[in-house]
Amino acid sequence: MFESISESFRLALSKVRFVDDEKALKNALDVLKKALLKSDVHHKVVKEFIATIESDIKQKGIGQKQLLDSIKSNLTDILTASGNQGFVYSSVPPTVVLMAGLQGSGKTTSTVKLATYLKLRKKKVLVAACDLQRLAAVEQLKQLCEVNEIELFYIDGETDPLTVAKAALDKAKSGLYDVLLVDTAGRLAIDEVLMSQIKDIKTLLNPDEIFYVADAMSGQDGVRSADTFNEALGISGVILSKFDADTKGGVAIGIAKQIGIPLRFIGTGEKPADIESFIPDRIVSRIMGEGDLATLVEKTSTIIDEKEAKRLNQKIKKGQFNFNDFLEQMESVKKLGSMKSILGMLPGMGAMANQLKDIDLENSKEIIHIKAMISSMTLKERENPELLNNSRKRRIAEGAGLSQMQVNRFLKQFENASKMAKKFAGKGGARGLANLLAQAGQNRPR
Template sequence: MFETLTDSFTSAIKKIRFHDDEKALKKALDELKKSLLKADVHHSVVRSLIAEVEHKTKMAGIGKDQFLSAMQESLNAILDVKGNRGFVFAPNPPTVILMTGLQGSGKTTTTGKLATYLKEQKKKKVLIIAADLQRLAAVEQLRQITQKIEVDLFEDEQGEPVSVVKAGLEKARASLYDVVLIDTAGRLAIDEALMGELKAVRDVANPAEIFYVADSMTGQDAVRTATSFKEQIGIDGVILSKYDGDSKGGVALGIASQVEVPLRFIGSGEKMEDLEVFLPERIVNRLMGFGDIEGLAERTANVIDEKKAKELSKKIKKGKFNFNDFLEQMESMKKMGSMKSIMGMIPGMGDVSKALKDFDMENSKEIRQIKAMVSSMTPKEREDPDLLNNSRKMRIAAGCGMSQMEVNRVLKQFKNAAKMAKRFSGKKGMQDLQAMMGQMKGGGFPR
């Protein structure tokens, strides 16, 4: 996500070459204008943003740093809409959230992602109510999602949306749930029947907040439909779904400036863990190619147990990293979300993030092979890879459907990785790593 906008800003900044050069500023502003329009940002927003950047840059004195600062300030001003950020809990539980959106916007999947976020990161007891009784298989989709993320579902396919919501809320209060997410019906387009049903559900649910799920891929259409929902139903926040698939990224600027409702979350990948809180200052940093180290640190802290991390560090230093440790780290990485979204949060790693666009760590051939191989090992073999002699390797190869040569190759890679981790875990580890990276940039590679 943000690829087009980030590339655009980088290109515009390069146009500023000399201090106090009006011609260079004009070139940069022209580049920025074209890029914003190309990224599907509304022309009125573009016009306002360009004028603001130009004014601030001239006031500070034309130069790259001043231009950069002006862009950051202006983007922050657009995205920082007055209202709540992230998820806000009601004073008295359960916090009831009405999830709305058009059919195909990713509303049901986003409901599952939000439930995952609340369960895993906020440690809350969540109930999802299936109130979309219009779309075929909508309840079945929620059933599969809730089973996968281990969250409770209230359903009654024979009932009416209003009665289902009433009964679901009674259960939530009786069973002391912290949060209730109501998945409502959508349509391919806004119509009276849809709005009438949503208003009836809203009135009986009396939600703390109403979230509108907007499909990022629809660009300006997402802005128009969000505006219509705001006027007819009333919405307190927007969640941008499929944002990882929208390299343009302009829809975020459009919704913030035109709909004037705060963006609360963005879908950053296909996994249930790929939902991020929308914090304007951090998003602007990523738009500018500066990454989001704070966001990465928070995401890491949520999935990594500090005590286990210290134990693992000791094992690595002693060269005792084993296959049980490997599987445990794989599970932690899964909870952090897609590799693309993780790399996009590291400053200067934008190009690597693009290269990982289609990479799925969990389902890659190599990872599947390692998991199959480890599953064919005995508990002792997982704990101590040094036990693996030829006869054991033959048994493992037969058990996981790999050749013994492939098993040997994976084991060799694993041992090399463990040795490298041990080497870099020492006092001079970072210096060694930097030296190695320098050699790689120079065309060489340590043997």
């Protein structure tokens, strides 16, 4: 997201090459204005943004640094609506969250992503299936929850969402759950029946949060829909789905600035782990190509156990990192989300991330080949990579249905990865291994 705005910022900065060049500043501001309007940002917001930057620059002096600082500061202000950031837990559990949104906005998948996010943070989560309008809505939620090992509450044959919601709340309280996420019915358009039903559920549950799921590609229509839901329900936050698929970013700026509702989470891909807290200064850092290492570190810390990290760190230092360890870490890295979202958090890698098609760390042909190779090894070979002579490599290649050249290539990459891991072990421990394996995913065997 924000790809077009990000590119316009870079272009605007390139226009200002000399100090106190007012003509260059005018050209730069024109570039920004046209890009923001083209990105579905409301014209009043654009006018105010450009005027504020122009005033800043004229006070501080014209120059690239002044322009960069002003853009970052003012864009952060725009994206910082009053309210909470990320997830805020109730003082008395369970924290009840009502999920609202139009049909097709990604509400159900966002509910599962949010449940996954909380589960990775060791929270006990219950999802309630209260979308009883759309055909197969409960079945979709059942499948998603089952695949991601999330507990779902539903009542077979029940047609009243209030009955399901009440029973789910009772279970969440008696079962000592930390969070109850309630998936409600969406419609193709806003109507009185939709609003009446969700208002009744709100009255019954008295939720701690009401999250509205907005499609990031919906532009000003998305802003208007969010405004309507906010007037009817009092939304406490917005989850932007399909954040990775939209290059414009107008809906994010509009919701924050025009309505004043805080953006709480963003969906950054198709995987359950592809959801992040929306923290304005970090998002602006990504837009400006400076990365977001803070979020990457936080995500990594949720998937790597501290004791396991220390154990693995010792093995790496001693040169004992083996294929079993490699597989375990591959499984951990999958939980970080898509390769595209990971690269987007690394400084200077934003452009590459935008050009990259997501690498599926579970179902890609290359990862399947790696797993087949390791599965064709004996237990001793997995523990001791140095045992792999030519005859063993031939046997592994035959067992995996691959050529020996492919096996040799993988083993060479594994050897290089092990050497890099040893460096990571001395500079921050096994937590750095997530970044190492992300790189291994790019340098995969062909």
